[in-house]
Amino acid sequence: MTDPISLDGQGPVGVFDEKRAEQAVRELLIAVGEDPDREGLRETPGRVARAYREIFAGLWQKPEEVLTTTFDLGHDEMVLVKDIEVMSSCEHHLVPFVGVAHVGYIPSNDGKITGLSKLARLVDVFARRPQVQERLTTQIADSLMRILEPRGVIVVVECEHMCMTMRGVRKPGAKTLTSAVRGQLRDPATRAEAMSLIMAR
Numbered sequence: 001m002t003d004p005i006s007l008d009g010q011g012p013v014g015v016f017d018e019k020r021a022e023q024a025v026r027e028l029l030i031a032v033g034e035d036p037d038r039e040g041l042r043e044t045p046g047r048v049a050r051a052y053r054e055i056f057a058g059l060w061q062k063p064e065e066v067l068t069t070t071f072d073l074g075h076d077e078m079v080l081v082k083d084i085e086v087m088s089s090c091e092h093h094l095v096p097f098v099g100v101a102h103v104g105y106i107p108s109n110d111g112k113i114t115g116l117s118k119l120a121r122l123v124d125v126f127a128r129r130p131q132v133q134e135r136l137t138t139q140i141a142d143s144l145m146r147i148l149e150p151r152g153v154i155v156v157v158e159c160e161h162m163c164m165t166m167r168g169v170r171k172p173g174a175k176t177l178t179s180a181v182r183g184q185l186r187d188p189a190t191r192a193e194a195m196s197l198i199m200a201r
């Protein structure tokens, strides 16, 4: 495991303390009026702690680690991967928000291209953290710009937030769309072409 990194990837914020997470879940069960020592719940604090280790694994990953493979294909037109599954956690309520991300870029002049799966891995690095959808979207776009040095990037994320579905306002089906556009993709014609490809079903 690499060093833990902060939300902006700039420095350490701490380490995953499984014992502490387990104790906290036990306390939470007591706080809601449950008996953490009853048969069905005895193993739950440990399970939840291990689940959080997995759900927040992105806190210990850097985007540079997944964007390692690059090819020089000389392809200088847009590359777009659509409908990449997003499973993240809302940092306000610690419940899931789920949906899809569409990630596209126009390669650098020397045609530096990454593997298609690496774009999906990049989404996971930032999704597996306590997040808000806006920051998830800009982190994907900014890390692609920084590491791949493409001429442009577009990232569109569409998610349903369980904090709006299972509690609070209770509006199942409401979708939030966020976008981040960088470089040449800010040009209206190029951006419109990308958006029409993204929105085509």
Ligand SMILES: Nc1nc2c(ncn2[C@@H]2O[C@H](COP(=O)(O)OP(=O)(O)OP(=O)(O)O)[C@@H](O)[C@H]2O)c(=O)[nH]1
Pocket (backbone or CB within 6 Å): 090, 091, 092, 131, 132, 133, 134, 161, 163, 164, 167, 168, 169
């Ligand atoms: N902008 C943004 N807001 C989010 C995201 N996830 C959750 N939220 C919102 O964060 C807000 C938190 O509002 P608060 O008033 O502090 O919390 P709350 O009382 O639980 O709010 P309600 O959800 O309206 O009941 C809510 O409006 C959520 O819908 C996100 O990814 N981006």
Ligand SMILES: [Zn+2]
Pocket (backbone or CB within 6 Å): 090, 091, 092, 093, 094, 095, 161, 163, 164
């Ligand atoms: Zn929420």
